Amino acid sequence: MERALTRIASDDAIRPPPQAGEVKKELPSVVVIKQHNALVIHSLDDTAARSGLSIGLPLANARAICPELTVYDADEAADAKTLNDIADWCDRFTPLVALDQPYGLFLDITGCAHLFGGERAMLQIVCGALTRRGFAVSGAIASTSVCARTLTRHSSGRSIEDGAEAEAVAPLPISALGADDAITKGLRRAGLKTIGDVAARARHEIAARFGAAFTTRLEHALGQGDAPISPRKPLPDYIVEKRFPEPITTEPVIAMMLQSLAKMLVQAMDKQGKGARKLEAGFFRTDGAVRTLAVETGRAVTKPEVIDRLFRERLDALSDPLDPGFGFDLIRLSAGRTEIVVQQQRDLNAHVHDNDELAALIDRIAARIGGKRVVVHLPEDTHIPERAVLAAPAQHHLAATSQAAWPARTEGEPPLRPLRLFERPEPIKVPFATVPDGPPHHFTWRRATHQVVRVEGPERIAMEWWQRDGKVLTRDYFRVEDEQGLRFWIFRDGLYENELIDEDGKPVPANWFVHGLFA
Amino acid sequence: MTSARLSTLASLRGHIERLEASNEAHALQRIALGHAGADAMLKGGLAKAAVHEVFAEGHQGASATGFIAGLAGRLAARKPLVWVRQDFSEIESGALSMSGLSELGLDPRLLVTVRAADIDNALRTTADALACDALGAVIMEVWGESKQLDLVASRKLTLASQSSGVPALLLRLAATPLPSTAETRWIVRAAHSPPGASWSTWGAPLFDAQLVRNRHGPVGRWIMEWKCDECLFSEPSYPQPVAATPAHRPDQAATGAKQRLAG
Known part of the structure; x- marks a missing residue:
C-alpha cells in the first residue's frame, strides 16, 4: 500500500498578499504564536530561515538577530480551515484523504497512481500545484504513513519502493521522527544521532528508556507494521467522474455531464444489482474550490433519469447557486450508500406501483426543500396529547407508516380529540369557574372573549410522573363550545385542593390553557 | 378545397x-x-380534476380544516394525501393532529x-405533487393574503390537476377571496351543535358552508x-324543533339527549 504525505507550511496562506510596488523579497517575515506567555516563532519564510531564525525561537531573540523582521500573528483556526480546503482539493486524487494535524495530509494512493502517470508524476503534480498557489510543500511516497511523514520532515519529493524504507530513513536525524523533544534530546545525549543508529540498538533497550510508543513509531518508520490512517470521509461504494481538459462553465453543459455521469454510475451499480440510497456530486473548480451536493433517497435508485432529476431539483433550489468561477475541471458522482435491489416483475397490483410513485415524489420534494420537511406520522405510546404523534422523515419511514397501529376510533361517537393541536398550549384568561372543579363560564383567548354554551368533561390526563422529576400537574380537559359554535379543547393545569396549593396549604388560582380546536 | 388542405383540417380537428377530450375525461x-x-347544485358532486378553494376567517381555521379534510376524504378515496403547509400556519392555527384526523374517519x-x-x-411542491397520479388529493394550506x-x-x-386527475384543495385561512381559476370556492364557518342543555352531548362536526x-x-x-363513520357529508341529523315541549314531560324525554363518557 502506497501513501503520499504532503506537508504544508501554512504561513503563506494567512499572510496578506504583497502590495503592488512593495519590495517584499528582502524582508524576512515570521508568524508568531504565544507559548508559556512568550511569543515564539510558529513558522517562517525562506529569507528568515537564511538569516538564522528557526521555529520555536522566542520573538525577542529573533528581533535581536534580525531587526527588520515583519511579524504576523498566528491564526490557528484559519490554518485548520486552509488545511481542510487543501484536503478538499486533494479529493480529486484519491477518495482517501486523512488530516495529520496541524499541517499534514495523508493521501492513500493505492491503485490511483496510474491515473496520473505513475507515483513520481503524481507526487510532482500534487506538490507542483500547491507550490504554484504559494504553499511551501514537502511530499513523499512510502508504503507506511509514518515512514512517509518521516521522509517529508527532511526532504521533499522522495518516493520509496516497498522494502526500502529502513534504508531510506536510516541516515535521517532523530528529529525527523517527530517524537517528543525529551525523547529526541535523550537519544542525542546517548550519542544516537540518526534513525539508523537507534534502529541498530535492540528494541527492548530503547523501549525501557523511551517507552513502547516510541519503538512502535520507529518500527512503522522502518516499514515494519503500519498505523492505519483515518480518512475524512467514508469511502463511497461507487465513484464515477469526468475530467475536462477545457473547464466547463455553462449550466446546460454541467447538466449534460451530470446526466452522463448518472448513466455511468447506474451501469456500474447495475452490474452488481445495487441501487443508490445516498448520492453525492462533487464539483471541482480549476481554482481549487470544491462544492459538494448530496441527495438522499427513500428507496434505492436504479434509474439514471431519477438521479438526474433529483440533482436538477437540488440545483434549482440552492440558495447560493453553483458558481463555476473559471470553470469546473472535474465532476464526480459517488454513491455513498447502496443496497441490493431485488428486481421483481410488476404485476397488475396498482397499489405497489402507487407506493413507488409516492416514494419517488417524496424524494424529489426532499431533494429540493430538505428531507426533514417531508414527514409522515407515527403513533407514540403515551397519553400526553402533544407527544402522541412522532413526525418522522418520510423518506426513511414511509414503509413503517403503513404498518402503524393508530388507536381505533369509537364508532358512532363525535370526535374526542381536536383536529388542530397547539404544540404549546396557549394560556387563556378564566375569571371564574362555575364550580371550583368545573369548566369556566367564559374565557378570553387571543384577546377575544368566548361564552361557553356547551361543555363536555372533564377528561383527566395525568402526566407521566415516572418520566420526570419534580411536580407535574394533572390536567383536566374540557370540550367546550362557544356561542358562535367554535369548539375548543381547554384544560386546567392542576387539581384543586390537591395540587393547586402553596407551601402553607392555601389554595392558589389555577392556570387555564387552550390546547386544541375541534372542527 | 384540395385534399391536402382537407386532411390538414381533419388532423387539426x-x-x-x-x-x-383529455381534459373532459377527468373533468367528468x-x-x-x-x-x-x-x-344537486354541483350537478352530482365535486369535480375530481379541478382546484377547490376553502376560505375561512382566522378564528374559524379549525372548522375550515375539518371541512377540507372532509372534502379530501371524499375525493381521495383511500389513496395517499399530501398536505402542504406553510410554517406560519402551524404556529397560528395549530398543527394538524393525527388523532383528531383519525377521529374524523380519515x-x-x-x-x-x-x-x-x-x-x-x-406552490412549487403542490404543483409537483399534483403531477403524481398515485395521490388521492393534494391540500395546500396558506395563512393570510399572498x-x-x-x-x-x-x-x-x-x-x-386536469392533466393528472388529482384534485387540488386550497385552504386559505385569514384571507379574502380573489379571482382565480378554481372550480368551486367555499367559505366555511362553524355551526352550532344541536340544541339542547349545556351539559348534553355534542353532535358530529357541523359546518356552515x-x-x-x-x-x-x-x-x-x-x-x-x-x-365520521361513513366518511361523508350529510344534512344535519338532529330534529329541528317544531313545537315547544310540554312543561309536564320529564326532563330526559324532553331533550332526548344522552350523556356520553367524558374520556
Missing part, C-alpha cells in the same frame, strides 16, 4: 378534439359529497405532510354535518 368524474342540496397512515418554509416553495397566489398560479395548479363560486352552476349555503 382531431388534435383539438383530443386536447379537449364527480364525487358526491353526500349532502343532497349541495350535490387514515393518518395515508398522510404525508410537507412543511414549506414559504409560499413559493409551497401576492404569489394570483391567477397565474391558480391556472398552473388547475392545469396540473357557503358556496360562493361554482363554475358550472348556481351557488348556495348549507349547514352540513360530517359523518
Whole structure:
C-alpha cells in the first residue's frame, strides 16, 4: 500500500498578499504564536530561515538577530480551515484523504497512481500545484504513513519502493521522527544521532528508556507494521467522474455531464444489482474550490433519469447557486450508500406501483426543500396529547407508516380529540369557574372573549410522573363550545385542593390553557 | 378545397378534439359529497380534476380544516394525501393532529405532510405533487393574503390537476377571496351543535358552508354535518324543533339527549 504525505507550511496562506510596488523579497517575515506567555516563532519564510531564525525561537531573540523582521500573528483556526480546503482539493486524487494535524495530509494512493502517470508524476503534480498557489510543500511516497511523514520532515519529493524504507530513513536525524523533544534530546545525549543508529540498538533497550510508543513509531518508520490512517470521509461504494481538459462553465453543459455521469454510475451499480440510497456530486473548480451536493433517497435508485432529476431539483433550489468561477475541471458522482435491489416483475397490483410513485415524489420534494420537511406520522405510546404523534422523515419511514397501529376510533361517537393541536398550549384568561372543579363560564383567548354554551368533561390526563422529576400537574380537559359554535379543547393545569396549593396549604388560582380546536 | 388542405383540417380537428377530450375525461368524474342540496347544485358532486378553494376567517381555521379534510376524504378515496403547509400556519392555527384526523374517519397512515418554509416553495411542491397520479388529493394550506397566489398560479395548479386527475384543495385561512381559476370556492364557518342543555352531548362536526363560486352552476349555503363513520357529508341529523315541549314531560324525554363518557 502506497501513501503520499504532503506537508504544508501554512504561513503563506494567512499572510496578506504583497502590495503592488512593495519590495517584499528582502524582508524576512515570521508568524508568531504565544507559548508559556512568550511569543515564539510558529513558522517562517525562506529569507528568515537564511538569516538564522528557526521555529520555536522566542520573538525577542529573533528581533535581536534580525531587526527588520515583519511579524504576523498566528491564526490557528484559519490554518485548520486552509488545511481542510487543501484536503478538499486533494479529493480529486484519491477518495482517501486523512488530516495529520496541524499541517499534514495523508493521501492513500493505492491503485490511483496510474491515473496520473505513475507515483513520481503524481507526487510532482500534487506538490507542483500547491507550490504554484504559494504553499511551501514537502511530499513523499512510502508504503507506511509514518515512514512517509518521516521522509517529508527532511526532504521533499522522495518516493520509496516497498522494502526500502529502513534504508531510506536510516541516515535521517532523530528529529525527523517527530517524537517528543525529551525523547529526541535523550537519544542525542546517548550519542544516537540518526534513525539508523537507534534502529541498530535492540528494541527492548530503547523501549525501557523511551517507552513502547516510541519503538512502535520507529518500527512503522522502518516499514515494519503500519498505523492505519483515518480518512475524512467514508469511502463511497461507487465513484464515477469526468475530467475536462477545457473547464466547463455553462449550466446546460454541467447538466449534460451530470446526466452522463448518472448513466455511468447506474451501469456500474447495475452490474452488481445495487441501487443508490445516498448520492453525492462533487464539483471541482480549476481554482481549487470544491462544492459538494448530496441527495438522499427513500428507496434505492436504479434509474439514471431519477438521479438526474433529483440533482436538477437540488440545483434549482440552492440558495447560493453553483458558481463555476473559471470553470469546473472535474465532476464526480459517488454513491455513498447502496443496497441490493431485488428486481421483481410488476404485476397488475396498482397499489405497489402507487407506493413507488409516492416514494419517488417524496424524494424529489426532499431533494429540493430538505428531507426533514417531508414527514409522515407515527403513533407514540403515551397519553400526553402533544407527544402522541412522532413526525418522522418520510423518506426513511414511509414503509413503517403503513404498518402503524393508530388507536381505533369509537364508532358512532363525535370526535374526542381536536383536529388542530397547539404544540404549546396557549394560556387563556378564566375569571371564574362555575364550580371550583368545573369548566369556566367564559374565557378570553387571543384577546377575544368566548361564552361557553356547551361543555363536555372533564377528561383527566395525568402526566407521566415516572418520566420526570419534580411536580407535574394533572390536567383536566374540557370540550367546550362557544356561542358562535367554535369548539375548543381547554384544560386546567392542576387539581384543586390537591395540587393547586402553596407551601402553607392555601389554595392558589389555577392556570387555564387552550390546547386544541375541534372542527 | 384540395385534399391536402382537407386532411390538414381533419388532423387539426382531431388534435383539438383530443386536447379537449383529455381534459373532459377527468373533468367528468364527480364525487358526491353526500349532502343532497349541495350535490344537486354541483350537478352530482365535486369535480375530481379541478382546484377547490376553502376560505375561512382566522378564528374559524379549525372548522375550515375539518371541512377540507372532509372534502379530501371524499375525493381521495383511500389513496395517499399530501398536505402542504406553510410554517406560519402551524404556529397560528395549530398543527394538524393525527388523532383528531383519525377521529374524523380519515387514515393518518395515508398522510404525508410537507412543511414549506414559504409560499413559493409551497406552490412549487403542490404543483409537483399534483403531477403524481398515485395521490388521492393534494391540500395546500396558506395563512393570510399572498401576492404569489394570483391567477397565474391558480391556472398552473388547475392545469396540473386536469392533466393528472388529482384534485387540488386550497385552504386559505385569514384571507379574502380573489379571482382565480378554481372550480368551486367555499367559505366555511362553524355551526352550532344541536340544541339542547349545556351539559348534553355534542353532535358530529357541523359546518356552515357557503358556496360562493361554482363554475358550472348556481351557488348556495348549507349547514352540513360530517359523518365520521361513513366518511361523508350529510344534512344535519338532529330534529329541528317544531313545537315547544310540554312543561309536564320529564326532563330526559324532553331533550332526548344522552350523556356520553367524558374520556
